[in-house]
Amino acid sequence: MLAIVNAEVRTCGPQGDLPGAAVLIQDGKIVAVGAGIEIPAEAERIDATGLIMTPGFVDAHTHMGISWQELPGEADTNESTAAVNPHLRAIDSVNLHDVAFTDALEGGVTTVGILPGKLMIGSQNISPVAGQIVVMKTRGDVRRREVLSDPAGMKFALGTDVAGFLNERKIGPNSRMGIAALLRKVLENARCYANSAPGPGSIDLKLECMAPVVAGRLPAHIHAHEADDILTALRLAEEFGLKLVIHHATEGHLIADAIAAAGVPCVVGPITIARESARETRNLSERTPGILAARGVKVALMTDHPTEPIQVLPVIAGQAVREGMAAAEALRAITINAAEILGVANRVGSIEPGKDADLVLHDGDPLEAMTRIRLVVADGRTVFDHIVFDPMPLVGGAA
């Protein structure tokens, strides 16, 4: 049993912000949170006076483990031989040895969504149906990391980059309307397939994987940067009854009302790249998350690792605050909102009794770059301990 006492706790849950509070942990779970809770005498105590506690961060859009390789040609982020790959599972590409998992954990990112798709902003290798999303804990090692949800969603992609990619590879339509038509065909086929009561001898693997998407059970996570592509995604969702999540939403601020009216959550970003990074990002604004959140859209933020290194997730949220997002909302965008969008909020995303004990202690504003992370607890275990602070050891250097 572990008790972290005297922390300023930002629960991101129903209990709100709690000054001078304690969190009691047993068997990897949070058992009690509050200022006046009883701490059993046998519990190990960590005094967090002067420190701020947040939930472990959740990044709803990364390519961790599937982007470890140096060159785009070696990466396992997208299967570039076909346009429609609903049967592919990101988990089958994930290299659990990726150092990014360690970096994530030390940066307080304890849960990640891993999506098939484009390796980096600016590269052109993304299929319109890219495959199945997996949600994982970052704690563990090459032998085992816990999978929280698989499949957590189906990854789709729209836009001129997709058209350009299909055109270059000669594996599909080469216009934006052509891609929308292809997706309609796939979705319609899946609907017919599901209605045909497939059984032994008539299983179609790809359509089998698409059936829960058209049934509205498996969320459709659609990559869309430009406003027109976001609107296309909204149309497809309405026509087929999809449970839609928009990823990137680079021009979301231009059509915030339409997104809000549809009640569709957005995983926005990465907001820190240059506008010149790609044709589709020329209207990028760091104000997009704040504008969408102010309209009532559920917003999560992303690093798109390796586009931004995974551990800068809270610093990206800090920049959204600078550009108008409420600080509490920005913290939710990298905790509970991301967990809800990934469908794992029953386990992670807030500091509540019954949830996984994924906790981070910061020596200042959790969304500031100069703030240092002093303690990371994942599944109740201390995985990073700088409670007595030393600057990062100078490993591998000439000194």
Next chain:
Amino acid sequence: MIAVVGGRVLTVTGDDLEHALVLVEDGRFKSVGRGDVPPGAEVIDATGKYVVPGMVDAHTHIGLEDFGETTSPVTPHVRILDSIKLNSPGFEDALLAGVTTVIVTPGSSNVISGTSLVMKTAGPDLPTRILRDPAGMKMAWRKGTNKPSHDVPYPMSLMGIAGVLRNALVETRNYMARRDRDEVPEDPVQELMARVLRRELPVRIHSFTPVEIQAICRLQDEFGFYFTVEHGFEAHFLADELARRGVPVVYGPGPGLRRHKMFPYRGPHGAAILHHAGVTVALQTDHPDRSIKQLRVFGALLIRYTDLTPRDVMRMLTINGAEIAGVAGRVGSIEPGKDADFAVYSGHPLKVQSRVEHVYIDGVPVVVNGRVVVDAYGWPREGQHESSARV
């Protein structure tokens, strides 16, 4: 005359001053310190805010849509100015981020890629904006294995690249000797390379690993040019050697956080080790590889991960880059006589939540209340007060 009053002034080269008065006249800082506001001066109230020199991004490709001339591995004759588009969004983003001076270099697609320059991110016209041109000869450890285009012979190994460099330098030496004897006519390209050998123009060489840096050190021993290490994510292994040679490192883009298996030995500690060894370190974004808006965020992250102080890092964002660019007499700090390039921040510039409120270049407002007030070509025009800035 402009009087900036009440702010906390980070002069960078001198002490930080509380409630200071900064006077600007004829586009330059007139005085920094205390005193009364002169009658008739335009007053900028910076009470509770930070007044900071315009930042210097010491390695960018801002304004470029073509990053290199890839028809040959050796193109010393191309000038970066001829590729810069002044209406590129990068310049606007630079102003919004408080970055007022940039080194612009050709991309690293060649072994010898052309000349770089130093310019301001806004100004009434191009000649006024350019602080130094040429400001360096860009070189790179660039193999043909990932050359972008054209079926021309590129070296395929590190020793092959060193061979191309050595060959080019020997040719220039030959040219200089024959030119001294008046045996050959003046050749503008060789004259440019001769300036490198005469130490008038530094080599700015894209290098990451110790093997690349050791090779350029050997070439320096043979040919005697000055050079800077660009990127330098593993330069800290040779920190003492670089300090001994007086070679600066333009570190980045980013604080060195690893994203791929490519640089297993990199980390933010690299910048700290170089700094403690006495190497002049300036930060860079390599814009648009990383956004120029992230320059100060990279600085703040160095503090998160190392024992560097905010004062150390502020130098890496301003005066160190100006020194490396050879323009420290003009920009990089708030000192009387220097160009009045400065920004007013809502809080400490190394806090990412601090906003850049106003930016001045040569004493002229280019960002006001967070809005760019220059046109797409970089200066406030008659009858135009509204910005082209997006939401």
